Amino acid sequence: MSNKPPIEVPQGAIRLNTDSQKLEFYAQDRWHEMVTDSPNLDGGVRGLHGGGAASTINTIQFITISTQGNAVNFGDFPQRQYLTSATSSRTRGVWMGGYTNSPSSTYINSIQAVEMQSTGDGFDFGDLTQTAGYAGTVGNQTRAIRLGGTAPVNPSTNVMDYVTIATTGDAVDYGDISDGGRTSTNINSPTRGVFNVGGNTAGNQPSDLDYVTIPTLGNSRNFGELTVATQEIFGASNAVRGMLAGGYQTPSNINNIQYLTIATKGNSSDFGDLVAAMRVSAGTSSPTRAVWFGGLTPSAVNTIQYVQIATTGDAVDFGDTVEAVYEGGACSTGHGGL
Helix, strand or coil, X not given: CXXXXXXXXXXXXXXXXXXXXXXXXXXXXXXXXXXXXXXXXXXXXXXXXXXXXXXXXXXXXXXXXXXXXXXXXXXXXXXXXXXXXXXXXXXXXXXXXXXXXXXXCEEEEEEEEEECCCCXXXXXXXXXXXXXXXXXXXXXXXXXXXXXXXXXXXXXXXXXXXXXXXXXXXXXXXXXXXXXXXXXXXXXXXXXEEXXXXXXXXXXXXXXXXXXXXXXXXXXXXXXXXXXXXXCCEEEECCCEEEEECCEECCEECCEEXXXXXXXXXXXXXXXXXXXXXXXXXXEECCCEXXXXXXXXXCEEEEEEEEECCCCCCCEEEEECCCCCECCEEEEXXXXXX
């Protein structure tokens, strides 16, 4: 197939190259082969979960996404954190901001990281431009972006900042989101990140979806709306389809799973149901499966559940986390941004 498109193609478009039988994405005026899997020590896409509330843990745990079973210990972070989120390259995961109760209870600006190929402890990466929690993240092989959140002096910040994953150091400004506050996480292709915006208080159920073009600094733009408006929703995606699950809709948690096509702006559609109504789980993915760790039902749970991204339907049990947990962050060696 020719590398030059015969017609105008939108940035972030996905195609199947019928000659090579490989997925490709369009960026910077050309088609690029998409890396949809990544080998590691156990031969499959590895999903990591770090931090979280319940006991405000600093535990890092992992699964092999292709193989159902319980999570096992990976290592520890230097700082306890929850209200955090994560994204990764194929080799390094970064957890951005959050809240800690050690040595005192406070929002933090810490960025912590872990080398994902082999088990071991995490390390300090740098700092965000501000202290913030409840912030989503999106990322690709090179860049991790923090999306708004809540901050101690402002219940809703619209600041986005980013780091280059391969290089430790402090975050720098990326742009602003359209409506500050709590955001969802981990729906991205190599070029586009999509997220729910406008969650400010426990009684607010926002429906707006925004997107950013990950390689290009700037403000977020409108993508569409959730079919079911909710707060504290959690995401996961491959390079084509994004999944948004659960959340809180006054007066209770919900079990809806919604999906969208990342390259095509528009509203979400119904996908199926979670194993139970819950909020503040942490999600990640392989090219074929979305998995979610823990959550509140309203009590903390140790459930890991998954769906096959290409096929609508209900989530099924995957295994158990090391301990009951919620408000942690998750990433993988083969999520949609890789």
